[in-house]
Amino acid sequence: MNIIVLGCGKAGQKIAELLNEENGHNITLIDRRYDVVNDIINHFDIMGVVGDGADVDVLKEAGIETADLLIAVTGSDELNLLASLMAKKLGNCRSIARVRRPEYHKVVNLMKDDLGLAMAINPERAAASEIARILRFPTAIQIDTFAKGRVEILKFKVPEQSPLDGMKVMDIVAKLNCDVLVCGVERASEVFIPGGNFELKSGDLISIVSSIQEGTQFFKKIGIKTNRVKDTLIIGGGGTAYYLAYLLIETGINVKIVEQNPNRCDELLKLLPKATVICGDGTDNRLLIEEGLESAESVVSLTNIDEENVLLSLYAKTKTNGKVVTKINRIAYDRVINSLDLGTTIYPKNITAEYIVRFVRAKKNSLGSQIETMHFILDNKAEALEFRIKDGSPISGISIDSLKLKDNLLIACINRGGKIIIPRGKDVIMPGDTVIVVTLKSGFKDVSDILK
Incomplete structure (x- = not known):
């Protein structure tokens, strides 16, 4: 396929990296920043055009007239939608656009065909959906759904003195009477797709595939709690926090949000009347203790600064036994971050690229x-x-x-x-x-x- 990626931010770079690993694609990047484009094309076997994605000549230079797909992931919703429309007019090219503003989604759905949109992605909403799914089953580190929600792959850590410690994969069904399948094991830096004779150990990160009912029975039999959280403390009141709070409140979970900006606090109070909104510095340890950090069943760090999210989560893990979730924007340090045992880490850019x-x-x-x-x-x-x-x-x-x-x-x-x-x-x-x-x-x- 001939693919144009408009926007070389974190998401655009990750998308280009993943698509470059696939066979049979001709990829061209567009961005205004010469140094960014030059750096990426030196790392990957792709083309680059420096210029404005709203400029017809720039799009033509990138090959829009013969392109199969335009992926517009600039920081501007308006530019992404405009480029999608231009792609349809110039080359009858399908497009994928990143659209963050909630008010645009109604317009996008009404005009999807007119814009030539194959898909519109909101990274904040997608990340919130991932987090909400995790909080439904807080023992899991990662949950991925298949078969229209009927099947899940659940990743969790085998605790000390677990019945699974020392058990062979082939014996799980017979010994636990649960129809589940171990489809992956992470042990230190190694990853396995295990055969029947593979022996599990405490500390392993294992992924199982099962129906929702069988998965619940499996976790009960190995002594792991499966009930969803009753409350959550969200630190940071941005777009992801709003979508997450909305989803959690809809399912009856009590939500408390700590946000520093008074104007944003007022907005959240209007948007989420059933949430408790605290106007204060989420990095203030005393404030977090006063607002119930130690008794919270889940804590989600959603500030716009990765370092703050990491430190907040590390601190939360010393004060509560609840589920801790950390949002990370920068992908480059994922190996280091994953070694910190932060619980569940969510990378919105990875979710966008995966879609x-x-x-x-x-x-x-x-x-x-x-x-x-x-x-x-x-x-x-x-x-x-x-x-x-x-x-x-x-x-x-x-x-x-x-x-x-x-x-x-x-x-x-x-x-x-x-x-x-x-x-x-x-x-x-x-x-x-x-x-x-x-x-x-x-x-x-x-x-x-x-x-x-």
Whole structure:
């Protein structure tokens, strides 16, 4: 595909990096900053154009007349929407636009076809949805959903003296009587897609795939709480905080927001009448203690400064046993941040990039299958993809143990008309099924890619 990425901020750079790893794409970047464009094109095998995305000549120079997709992720909603409209007029090119302002979403939905928009993404809303899902199941470090919400991949840490310590993967179903599948293990710096003889240890970060009901039973049997939080303390009152508070209040969770800007506090009080809004410095330890940090069942650090979020979360972990969630904007230091044991870390830029890569791969699918869902898992070292199987697929009508699968790959789940099947060797995939595949390889666009 010929793809133009407009905007070389954190999201634009991450999108360009991920798409560059995929085969068969010609990528061109547009940004006003020469040094940023030059730096990126020196690192990756892509083209760059320096200029304003609202300039017709700049878009033409980038190849808009023959482009298949424009990804507009500048810091301006207006520019992203204008560029999308120009892409349709100049080359009948589909577009993806980052749109942050809530009031624009109604307009976007009304004018999606007129603008040539294939997708509009709000990173703050997407991040809030991820956090809300985590707070529903606070023991999990990461939750990814498939099969229209019927199946989840849940990542958690095996505690000391857990029944799982020393247990082989093949024995879990028999010993715990739970139909779940371990699809990934992180141990120190290593990542595994385990076979049946793989032995779990305390301290491992393991990811399981299961239906919601089976997952709940599994956690109960290994002695891990599954009930959602009753309250949350949000530090920082920006866009993500607003969306998160709205989602949590809708589900009956009590929300308290600490925000420093008095004008923003007034806005939040009007937007969220059921929330408690505290006007004060969220980095003031005494204020946080006074506002119930020690008894909070969850604490979410959502300031606009990564360093503040990291320190606030580290402090919160010394004062409460509640769930701690940290928002991180800068992706470059993710390895260091992940080593700090902050609980759950949310990267809005990664979420945005994940949505876009999933869309691009789905556009390139063959006749045999179609990507429905895609998530990066296992510290972003693996992918979990949900394929819809069509007639003529090379894996349909054949038992799983007869398929010649690539290494470091697992068929983790089959969804057959809403019936969730954790597959064993003799199970057969049929047309109409959706199939979840977990792999350490990247770039799969069709289910046939899983075969040797």
